[in-house]
Amino acid sequence: MTMANTLTFSTSTLLHIYQKPISRINLNFKIYSSLSTSSTMANDATTKVVPAIIVGGGRVGKALQEMGNGDDFLVKRGEAMPMEFEGPILVCTRNDDLEAVLHSTPKSRWNDLVFFQNGMLEPWLESKGLGDADQVLAYFAVSKLGEPPIDGKTDTNPEGLTAAYGKWGSAVAERLLTGGLSCKVLDKEAFQKQMLEKLIWICAFMLVGARHPGATVGVVEKEYRSEVSSLISELAGAAAAEKGLVFEPAMEDRLCAYSRAVAHFPTAVKEFKWRNGWFYSLSEKAIALGKPDPCPLHTSWLKELKIV
Missing domain, CATH: 1.10.1040 (N-(1-d-carboxylethyl)-l-norvaline Dehydrogenase; domain 2)
Structure with a gap:
């Protein structure tokens, strides 16, 4: 609103010194936080973002690509999905394009799909046998292509609200924090509550x-x-x-x-x-x-x- 059609923003000029995950037992999740400095995290040799296929060349897809190390594969509308590329498949399209994305993805790779969409995806995911699919709640926004991201930190949740779930959850969180965005990794129940909120x-x-x-x-x-x-x-x-x-x-x-x-x-x-x-x-x-x-x-x- 990702809460836009997706409320998500990108960054390209900030370096972020980050903390290792810390546990918050009472909240049952890991918080990934970052502090900004003056260079680009992608140039920091200590940070290696897991390469990903990024589906969608809009504001969110481009933002995620900029947070990587330059070895991602961006798939735009109508382009073929690379068969040999391993790693997460970050889906940053409109909800109504999800059916086409699924059809263009080899079924053997469906468990690598990570959905960044807003809204209630559960009925659709379950109808495709993807009830346990990876998802991201993007409480950050990119108002225009190429503009820096705005994180969804608030006075009630200064740690940030963006959350990820699934086998690639930690990899997604690592990518986001290199772009100066917070992200927590939640279990299924906690994620569902936040998704509904x-x-x-x-x-x-x-x-x-x-x-x-x-x-x-x-x-x-x-x-x-x-x-x-x-x-x-x-x-x-x-x-x-x-x-x-x-x-x-x-x-x-x-x-x-x-x-x-x-x-x-x-x-x-x-x-x-x-x-x-x-x-x-x-x-x-x-x-x-x-x-x-x-x-x-x-x-x-x-x-x-x-x-x-």
């Missing part, structure tokens, strides 16, 4: 913003806080019930803090199938069973805007 952020802030034409994310957080708070609470309750999980306390505070960090981002309801559409499907399912709509406010506002 990010989904709730996108769905809530974009929908409330759409009700107030011209409102940026920051305007929504500042001027329409009560609306977005009600929607966050509603969507969180529906997601928790559907997935049988309990979110960490103070979700609203975390999501609003992130909104302040990216206050200039515009709002619009996009990629409905992958975002708000998942919550609307929960509403449709409940109503079909004669049960109350778990997301009545969400449904009402979607109808108000003639999205459904």
